[in-house]
Amino acid sequence: MSEGVLHAGAGHAVQHADYLEEPRGLWSWLTTVDHKRIGLMYMWSVLFFFLVGGIFALLIRLELLTPRQTVMDAETYNRVFTLHGAIMTFLVIIPAIPAALGNFALPLLIGARDVAFPRLNLASLYIYWTGAAMAVATLALGGVDTGWTFYTPYSTTTGGGVSLMVLAAFVLGFSSIFTGVNFIATIHKLRAPGMGWFEMPLFAWGMYATAIIQILATPVLGITLLLIVMERVLGVGIFDPQLGGDPVLFQHFFWFYSHPAVYIMILPAMAVISEVIPTFSKKTIFGYKAIAFSSVAIALLGFLVWAHHMFVAGMSLFAGAIFSFLTFFIAVPSAIKVFNWIATMWRGSIALEAPMLHAISFLLIFTIGGLTGLFLAALSTDVHLHDTYFVVAHFHYVMAGSNLIALLAGMHYWWPKMFGRMYNRRLAAIASAIIFVGFNLTFLPQFVLGSRGMPRRYFNYLPQFQDLHVVSTVGSWVLAAGLFLTAAYLLASFRQPKGMPANPWGGRTLEWETPSPPTTHNFEGQPVLQHGPYDYRPEPAPVGVKEMAH
Amino acid sequence: MSTLTSSAHPHADHGHTPFLQHHFREMSQQFDAAKIGMWLFLVTEVLLFGGLFVGYGIMHARHPEAFMAAHHHLDRTLGALNTVVLLISSFTMVMSVWAAQTDRKKLLILFLLLTLMCAGVFMVVKYFEYSHKFHEGLLPGKYYSHKGDTVPGQFMFFSFYFMMTGLHGIHVLAGMVAITWLLVRAIKGHFSSEYYSPVEITGLYWHLVDLIWIYLFPLMYLIS
Numbered sequence: 212m213s214e215g216v217l218h219a220g221a222g223h224a225v226q227h228a229d230y231l232e233e234p235r236g237l238w239s240w241l242t243t244v245d246h247k248r249i250g251l252m253y254m255w256s257v258l259f260f261f262l263v264g265g266i267f268a269l270l271i272r273l274e275l276l277t278p279r280q281t282v283m284d285a286e287t288y289n290r291v292f293t294l295h296g297a298i299m300t301f302l303v304i305i306p307a308i309p310a311a312l313g314n315f316a317l318p319l320l321i322g323a324r325d326v327a328f329p330r331l332n333l334a335s336l337y338i339y340w341t342g343a344a345m346a347v348a349t350l351a352l353g354g355v356d357t358g359w360t361f362y363t364p365y366s367t368t369t370g371g372g373v374s375l376m377v378l379a380a381f382v383l384g385f386s387s388i389f390t391g392v393n394f395i396a397t398i399h400k401l402r403a404p405g406m407g408w409f410e411m412p413l414f415a416w417g418m419y420a421t422a423i424i425q426i427l428a429t430p431v432l433g434i435t436l437l438l439i440v441m442e443r444v445l446g447v448g449i450f451d452p453q454l455g456g457d458p459v460l461f462q463h464f465f466w467f468y469s470h471p472a473v474y475i476m477i478l479p480a481m482a483v484i485s486e487v488i489p490t491f492s493k494k495t496i497f498g499y500k501a502i503a504f505s506s507v508a509i510a511l512l513g514f515l516v517w518a519h520h521m522f523v524a525g526m527s528l529f530a531g532a533i534f535s536f537l538t539f540f541i542a543v544p545s546a547i548k549v550f551n552w553i554a555t556m557w558r559g560s561i562a563l564e565a566p567m568l569h570a571i572s573f574l575l576i577f578t579i580g581g582l583t584g585l586f587l588a589a590l591s592t593d594v595h596l597h598d599t600y601f602v603v604a605h606f607h608y609v610m611a612g613s614n615l616i617a618l619l620a621g622m623h624y625w626w627p628k629m630f631g632r633m634y635n636r637r638l639a640a641i642a643s644a645i646i647f648v649g650f651n652l653t654f655l656p657q658f659v660l661g662s663r664g665m666p667r668r669y670f671n672y673l674p675q676f677q678d679l680h681v682v683s684t685v686g687s688w689v690l691a692a693g694l695f696l697t698a699a700y701l702l703a704s705f706r707q708p709k710g711m712p713a714n715p716w717g718g719r720t721l722e723w724e725t726p727s728p729p730t731t732h733n734f735e736g737q738p739v740l741q742h743g744p745y746d747y748r749p750e751p752a753p754v755g756v757k758e759m760a761h
Numbered sequence: 762m763s764t765l766t767s768s769a770h771p772h773a774d775h776g777h778t779p780f781l782q783h784h785f786r787e788m789s790q791q792f793d794a795a796k797i798g799m800w801l802f803l804v805t806e807v808l809l810f811g812g813l814f815v816g817y818g819i820m821h822a823r824h825p826e827a828f829m830a831a832h833h834h835l836d837r838t839l840g841a842l843n844t845v846v847l848l849i850s851s852f853t854m855v856m857s858v859w860a861a862q863t864d865r866k867k868l869l870i871l872f873l874l875l876t877l878m879c880a881g882v883f884m885v886v887k888y889f890e891y892s893h894k895f896h897e898g899l900l901p902g903k904y905y906s907h908k909g910d911t912v913p914g915q916f917m918f919f920s921f922y923f924m925m926t927g928l929h930g931i932h933v934l935a936g937m938v939a940i941t942w943l944l945v946r947a948i949k950g951h952f953s954s955e956y957y958s959p960v961e962i963t964g965l966y967w968h969l970v971d972l973i974w975i976y977l978f979p980l981m982y983l984i985s
Contacts, residue, residue: 323784325784327794327797329782392805430808434812438924455914456917
């Protein structure tokens, strides 16, 4: 299967009890305060809901195979795409990297024994499970057909489980806030001695910027969602024009959260990529401070651009022009990062292992997603493209493609650290290619569809759009095949004995200094920083990653 | 190249108080982390109420006459009484923190009890205010049934009145639970000049509850 040990390092698989083994039993997992175990439980939960949301996605694509009804009726279709959106947004993409990989890796990367508030961390996992259960329970109430954005006045007048669904999102918001609070306190107070702010791995900067948004934006969503419940239960009137309220006010409130939330979805992805690219290029990251500050810049700029979702919602032309102008700005820090990653790879000694292949996929997909964002930021083109498949394709590139492919990059990167086992690296490389092809096959045609006028969320469509819909649907099956292949070889890795060395990839950050899998307390003693996180100067050179056998 | 220095074993550097958690190196680090955490949480609380404040501001600007007419139904005396009660409780909370910092166990218990009592008085006054409004039909949204209004649309004011004071009331109740928990721990003798961060961070929370009321009171009761 795998080629065994990649980088011998200290060369011995240490046999003392790791965090997976000690203490034993299901109860010890459910009551654990170990950030690594909590991270893994988040990861399995997120992957489970990724499967559920993915099945809904396949059903949507299947329905759109023909211009008329294919496998479900129109009402079912509305419920399915709402659940797909709500599950993927609130249960998968937002928590995926911060709550799963962040919880596992952040304390290790900064040399801490745990996050600052371990019990709060466990509580946030239980809050996540509660919110997830509530979201799923809406199915018993007839589902929700509003779309994941819950726009008023439809969401305040339609039946079904809307109240329960928005309460679920409210509860999930708390989980996200607690994770953010925990990470900021952890980064401020628990860095290893000697680790200044600019000696932190960039993953920590990404988590820090993400946490800022989680803390500043999520409460606004929370109160907005509560207002929907109040509107439905008490008829308070704030969003109801018949009572003197304003339905567009909901959109302002909603996007004031949800646009920054887009960066909750992308900043963690960038954080992962900033770790993977230097490790597999064997080079110091180019422009460390530029990458670090651009994360924070994105977090802050993200609050100024919310109304670009509302160019056609009855805003004044002047306000539209201002928001369009501000929106262009946010492309700058994103582009800074992309150029820095490419500069890092330049003349690097690149090893095309699975994490790196996913990172390169990310670069391409994120660039397409970012550039198409400019079409939507420009007022005039947005009027044409608004609520078409162009928008669908754009946000799938930046939210689904970039975030989930970065999640895959991170999972493949830290898998040997998490479990002490290696997956089949050849299959992993093949799967990353299938996923890349499948993703583009699914969503590239949608840009064309949208520019030709195919509206989003439509159940039936004009026959001339069918060819591209067929390509897109076939793409969704290719993408699913790649993901199932990934699931298969990752699960198969558990049949391997544990035996990965501490540092299989030759990384320079602190998590590679502790055994794989780590012990319960992360490190033997207190790690003290002696070199920077991306210090690849040819010192006692690490043996280096062996080339893939092709 | 190792960056690990095997200093002490994780458990060996525990201080002499049993309240230092294993992942902190020293008490001051644990205390600072707790304070950062609480301040960040308070930011989220301000933003949560902020949404309602913004909504109130917008609807007030759109329906100024209705809001002006509606606010006359509130009892300024009771509102002012509650403001004073909460201000006193903020003072007694500060004194609890001081008592904990200076190892005065009996005073700590006394001041915590006084804070709890003030919170209780606030809730009792709130109860009388609410039941009076229920009786008069001054209810939020579609349940508004007050007779004899000359200005239409007053229900919107009461929508916000109940949402904002209700959310605030829930926070007072949560504070009472937290203070009761402090009280139990204070009686058990957990707090000292070396370890008082739960008292301090609960105090921070309590000051926020107080502060929000200080904004709510003029906004609701004194808009004319």
